[in-house]
Amino acid sequence: MGFIELHEVTKSFGNNTVIKNxxxxxxEGSFLSFLGGSGCGKTTTLRxxxxxxxxxxxxxxxxxxxxxxxxxxxRNLGMVFQNYxxxxxxxxxxxxxxxxxxxxxxxxxxxxxxDEMLALIHMESYGDRYPHQLxxxxxxxxxxxxxxxxxxxxLLLDEPLSALDAKIRVQLxxxxxxxxxxxxxxxxxxxxxxxxxxxxxxxxxxxxxxRIEQTGTPFEIYNNPATSYVASFIGTLNLLEGPVVDAAxxxxxxxxxxxxxxxxxxxxxxxxxxxxxxxxxxxxARDADAGSYPDVNTIAGTVxxxxxxxxxxxxxxxxxxxxxxxxxxxxxxxxxxxxxxxIRVSFAIDACRLLPEGDxxxxxxxxxxxxxxx
Amino acid sequence: xxxxxxxxxxxxxxxxxxxxxGGALLVxxxxxxKSKAWLGLIPFFVFIFAFMIIPAGSLLxxxxxxxxxxxxxxxxxxxxxxxxxxxxxxxxxLSFTTALGGGLLGFFIAYGIxxxxxxxxxxxxxxxxxxxxxxxxxxxxxxxxxxxxxRMGLVTVFLRTVLGIDLYASGFNLYSFWGLAxxxxxxxxxxxxxxxxxxxDNMKKEWREASENLGASPLQYWLHIGIPVLxxxxxxxxxxLFGNAFGAYATAFSLTGGLINIVPILIGAQIRGDxxxxxxxxxxxxxxxxxxxxxxxxxxxxxxxxxxxxxK
Amino acid sequence: xKNGTATRKAMSWFWLILGLLYFFIPLISTFLFSLRGKKGxxxxxxYQHVFADPKFLQSFLFSLQMSVYTxxxxxxxxxxxAILINLKIPKAKxxxxxxxxxxxxxxxxxxxxxxxxxxxxxxxxxxxxxALLVAGYVVISFPYIYRSIDTGLTSMDLKVLTEAAQSLGAxxxxxxxxxxxxxxxxxxxxATFLTFATVIGELTLAVLxxxxxxxPYMAHVxxxxxxxxxxxxILSFMMTWGSISLIQFLSHGIPGAKSEIGGLH
Numbered sequence: 039m040g041f042i043e044l045h046e047v048t049k050s051f052g053n054n055t056v057i058k059n060x061x062x063x064x065x066e067g068s069f070l071s072f073l074g075g076s077g078c079g080k081t082t083t084l085r086x087x088x089x090x091x092x093x094x095x096x097x098x099x100x101x102x103x104x105x106x107x108x109x110x111x112x113r114n115l116g117m118v119f120q121n122y123x124x125x126x127x128x129x130x131x132x133x134x135x136x137x138x139x140x141x142x143x144x145x146x147x148x149x150x151x152x153d154e155m156l157a158l159i160h161m162e163s164y165g166d167r168y169p170h171q172l173x174x175x176x177x178x179x180x181x182x183x184x185x186x187x188x189x190x191x192x193l194l195l196d197e198p199l200s201a202l203d204a205k206i207r208v209q210l211x212x213x214x215x216x217x218x219x220x221x222x223x224x225x226x227x228x229x230x231x232x233x234x235x236x237x238x239x240x241x242x243x244x245x246x247x248x249r250i251e252q253t254g255t256p257f258e259i260y261n262n263p264a265t266s267y268v269a270s271f272i273g274t275l276n277l278l279e280g281p282v283v284d285a286a287x288x289x290x291x292x293x294x295x296x297x298x299x300x301x302x303x304x305x306x307x308x309x310x311x312x313x314x315x316x317x318x319x320x321x322x323a324r325d326a327d328a329g330s331y332p333d334v335n336t337i338a339g340t341v342x343x344x345x346x347x348x349x350x351x352x353x354x355x356x357x358x359x360x361x362x363x364x365x366x367x368x369x370x371x372x373x374x375x376x377x378x379x380x381i382r383v384s385f386a387i388d389a390c391r392l393l394p395e396g397d398x399x400x401x402x403x404x405x406x407x408x409x410x411x412x
Numbered sequence: 413x414x415x416x417x418x419x420x421x422x423x424x425x426x427x428x429x430x431x432x433x434g435g436a437l438l439v440x441x442x443x444x445x446k447s448k449a450w451l452g453l454i455p456f457f458v459f460i461f462a463f464m465i466i467p468a469g470s471l472l473x474x475x476x477x478x479x480x481x482x483x484x485x486x487x488x489x490x491x492x493x494x495x496x497x498x499x500x501x502x503x504x505x506l507s508f509t510t511a512l513g514g515g516l517l518g519f520f521i522a523y524g525i526x527x528x529x530x531x532x533x534x535x536x537x538x539x540x541x542x543x544x545x546x547x548x549x550x551x552x553x554x555x556x557x558x559x560x561x562x563r564m565g566l567v568t569v570f571l572r573t574v575l576g577i578d579l580y581a582s583g584f585n586l587y588s589f590w591g592l593a594x595x596x597x598x599x600x601x602x603x604x605x606x607x608x609x610x611x612x613d614n615m616k617k618e619w620r621e622a623s624e625n626l627g628a629s630p631l632q633y634w635l636h637i638g639i640p641v642l643x644x645x646x647x648x649x650x651x652x653l654f655g656n657a658f659g660a661y662a663t664a665f666s667l668t669g670g671l672i673n674i675v676p677i678l679i680g681a682q683i684r685g686d687x688x689x690x691x692x693x694x695x696x697x698x699x700x701x702x703x704x705x706x707x708x709x710x711x712x713x714x715x716x717x718x719x720x721x722x723x724k
Numbered sequence: 725x726k727n728g729t730a731t732r733k734a735m736s737w738f739w740l741i742l743g744l745l746y747f748f749i750p751l752i753s754t755f756l757f758s759l760r761g762k763k764g765x766x767x768x769x770x771y772q773h774v775f776a777d778p779k780f781l782q783s784f785l786f787s788l789q790m791s792v793y794t795x796x797x798x799x800x801x802x803x804x805x806a807i808l809i810n811l812k813i814p815k816a817k818x819x820x821x822x823x824x825x826x827x828x829x830x831x832x833x834x835x836x837x838x839x840x841x842x843x844x845x846x847x848x849x850x851x852x853x854x855a856l857l858v859a860g861y862v863v864i865s866f867p868y869i870y871r872s873i874d875t876g877l878t879s880m881d882l883k884v885l886t887e888a889a890q891s892l893g894a895x896x897x898x899x900x901x902x903x904x905x906x907x908x909x910x911x912x913x914x915a916t917f918l919t920f921a922t923v924i925g926e927l928t929l930a931v932l933x934x935x936x937x938x939x940p941y942m943a944h945v946x947x948x949x950x951x952x953x954x955x956x957x958i959l960s961f962m963m964t965w966g967s968i969s970l971i972q973f974l975s976h977g978i979p980g981a982k983s984e985i986g987g988l989h
Contacts, residue, residue: 088621088625089624089625090621090624109624110621110624110625111624111625111626111627111628111629112627113625114627115625116625117621117622117625119618119621119622121616121618123616123618123619123621123622125619125622125623125636125637125641126641126722127637127640127641127722128636128637136623136626136628136636137626137627137628140626140627140628140632141627168722170721170722181622184622184626185625185626188626188627449808449811449812449813450813450816452804452805452808452812453805453808453809453813453816455801455804455805456801456802456805456820459801459859459862460823460826460863460866462859463839463856463859463860463862463863464823464826464827464830464835464863465826466842467835467838467839467841467842467843468830468834468835468838469838470838470841470842471834471837471838471841474841517739517742517743517746518743520735520739521739521740521742521743523736523739524735524736524737524738524739524740525736525740527732527733527735527736528736529732529733529736529737530733530736530737530740534740536972538740539972540968540969540972541747543968543971543972544961544964544965544968544969545747547921547922547964547968548960548961548964550925550926550927550939551925551927551939551942551943551946551956551957551960552925552942552956552957552960552961553957554946555754555942555946555953555954555956555957556750556751556753556754556954556957556961557750558946558953558954559750559753559754559756559757559758559953559954559957560749560750560753560754560757561750564950565753565757566752566753566756566757567749567753597746598746598747598750601743601746601747602747605743655828658831659828659831659832659833659834660831661831661832661833661927661928662832662926662927662928662939665927665928665931665943666927666942666943666946669947676831676833679833679834679837680833680928680931680932682837683833683836683837683840683932684932691841694837695837695841698833698834698837698838701831701833701834702829702830702834705828705829705830705831706829709825709828709829713825
């Protein structure tokens with residue numbers, strides 16, 4: 039049984055149902071992220087766990103006890119807000135001490151605990167500052183310290199980094215993860231940033247329209263997306279569409295080229311399917327390779343655009359009417375092709391998967407293509 | 413002020429000759445237009461000095477003069493005459509009472525609006541309302557209260573004939589302290605609504621949630637966060653209301669016909685030449701008023717600064 | 725939690741209703757009172773009397789004239805100043821803001837006193853000229869006008885607009901008349917109506933400088949008559965309401981354009 043469990047939780051505001059029969063289990067000491075676009079219900083779910091919203095139906099259990107109707111003040115959970123929410127009239131020390139004071143802990147103990155917390159967030163010399171004298175990143179570290187000072191059962195973070203600059207975001211992200219591991223505290227983290235979720239979490243729950251689409255480790259979510267939404271939301275994806283030619287061998291025809299997949303295509307004979315392949319699975323084929331390896335697909339097309347991204351280079355290529363991305367590592371010997379150059383790429387058949395059944399796909403890459411082509 | 417103007421001009425003179433030789437128009441446009449810009453402020457400053465600062469300053473000088481024009485502090489000792497002391501006391505009491513009453517009521521109304529739960533549009537309706545009501549002062553307001561709470565006022569008559577409460581028999585008089593206070597509160601409430609609203613809007617709901625999350629009760633939230641955070645804004649608003657009542661002349665004049673002993677009325681009477689026959693004492697009175705208003709505005713600005721720093 | 729929301733809602737309603745009662749009871753009383761001009765029946769006789777009095781029109785027109793002068797002088801003086809400060813000399817902003825607090829420190833009574841003392845004797849004998857009254861009114865309404873214009877200017881990103889216009893080859897005059905002022909329309913109108921609302925029934929300066937303005941006229945009527953003052957109060961209220969509603973209406977839907985409507989007396 040999980041440390042925090044949600045059973046069939048539903049939440050409606052008036053006629054608007056924002057969470058639908060959501061069930062979830064979070065292991066003690068683990069780090070789970072709710073990942074999804076705006077309006078997917080991730081923040082509402084977190085707020086229900088914190089106690090700021092009451093589920094319309096279903097239960098929330100912490101350590102096996104139903105807390106669905108327990109007020110937030112009695113749940114003993116630490117929460118970190120997007121806008122820091124530090125008390126502006128209190129110094130850093132007093133902010134951190136607030137929860138301890140409310141819990142009627144002795145003065146010496148509070149002092150000791152606040153010192154520990156300041157050390158934990160590396161802000162020992164900032165104790166007497168006021169929030170308005172701190173940067174956003176510092177404020178959020180204090181908010182984190184304030185939340186964990188009371189030794190909560192779990193830590194809840196609601197998009198804690200989205201108000202910060204990119205550089206500080208990455209640094210604070212690592213700090214949060216380190217502190218979480220040091221304390222071994224069960225943590226639930228809400229974010230819309232897939233890179234953030236992947237780098238920080240033990241497990242990710244991808245949410246959409248008030249439901250969880252998939253729960254898994256970042257590795258699983260990225261490599262084996264369970265739904266078309268997850269596949270498209272996480273990372274960049276190439277979509278190859280064509281009719282199934284040989285279901286038994288997993289062969290699909292793509293603009294006259296045969297492409298094979300390891301996915302099971304039985305029963306789809308003659309039907310149009312969509313295959314997926316990640317840009318990093320592609321590589322430039324040498325002519326000699328063509329057809330010589332049975333477990334490698336090769337496609338020929340033209341270069342549409344080359345995008346230099348620093349550590350990687352992204353090629354946009356056109357195969358008939360289909361655009362594809364290929365990523366490769368940068369090195370100084372790389373000879374970059376020009377627009378219109380012919381190119382042949384290859385990818386392993388086990389990198390090529392059937393897109394799971396599902397709603398029309400929201401392709402994050404498609405906007406990219408438009409922008410680059412025109 | 414004048415010093416810096418002068419400096420600007422001298423600064424330009426020094427730079428003028430190379431400028432003439434220079435060819436690049438854009439490069440030199442900036443410093444030149446800057447000092448020209450300062451010149452552009454002259455009409456405004458001349459006006460403000462001519463019709464505000466200097467006339468007010470002449471009162472200051474007059475306050476330190478005897479009737480024959482010699483320097484003296486005698487006017488200030490005259491301020492300690494019992495009738496003048498009492499007029500200051502009454503004015504301060506009146507301002508304090510109406511600032512407190514109007515401020516509290518205005519605060520609760522504004523807070524109610526911020527909490528939500530009221531019909532949509534209440535907010536913009538109330539802000540128009542408050543704008544009107546806070547501007548609705550002076551003669552018409554006095555008339556409105558005479559029609560309401562005067563001897564023949566509708567509420568007075570209603571209370572007497574329907575509920576059997578005789579306001580005037582029980583000592584109330586619209587033309588006395590409490591009558592004036594009730595009238596002032598009419599424009600104090602909406603003014604409070606207007607000036608406290610931004611501070612209330614800046615109270616983040618996450619502060620309440622964070623305190624709840626850390627185990628605090630609603631009472632503890634108000635004690636440790638809500639009230640301390642709002643306090644500078646509340647005090648600043650209170651002081652503004654205080655000053656607002658302290659300087660008010662028109663309402664008191666038209667309600668009591670100049671019979672109530674408050675400082676603005678006394679100064680007005682001095683100007684109209686009715687009572688004191690001692691212009692220099694009048695100047696001292698006015699100076700005393702300016703002094704109190706200055707203290708008020710300094711305190712106000714200081715508190716506002718604290719409040720805005722927190723509210724960032 | 726549900727209970728808490730209900731209590732909060734009840735409290736909101738309670739204070740709102742209390743406030744509305746405080747606001748409306750005197751208004752309704754005054755209105756009913758104003759209808760009692762004829763014994764035994766409700767009528768608009770008091771209003772007829774008011775309109776029939778030639779002094780009503782005279783004093784109203786006088787105050788209207790003064791408010792027009794005040795608006796013109798005030799705008800001509802303050803608009804260029806505010807533009808200059810926002811565009812060229814932000815350093816001067818605190819000074820102007822300090823000045824905009826001064827009319828609070830120097831209440832109308834004291835201002836009138838100072839003006840009379842300073843301008844009573846030669847060479848600057850202005851007390852008998854309406855120009856002094858207008859000057860006083862400009863001082864009184866300066867904070868409102870300045871703040872309206874300043875919010876208007878800050879909300880339209882003056883610097884970028886002028887730079888864009890300059891880069892397109894516009895000269896200063898065309899920038900002022902084709903870009904700044906049209907964008908400032910709402911603020912200008914707000915300032916105008918607010919000044920109008922302040923000046924039209926103003927009593928203190930008018931009475932102390934001894935001008936037959938609308939405020940002193942009303943005060944005079946109040947001393948002699950019973951129902952006509954109530955009618956006048958209703959008429960003034962309607963004028964104030966009209967001005968403020970117009971301001972609110974004008975600034976509606978313009979982002980960042982918060983109208984200045986608070987009145988200090």
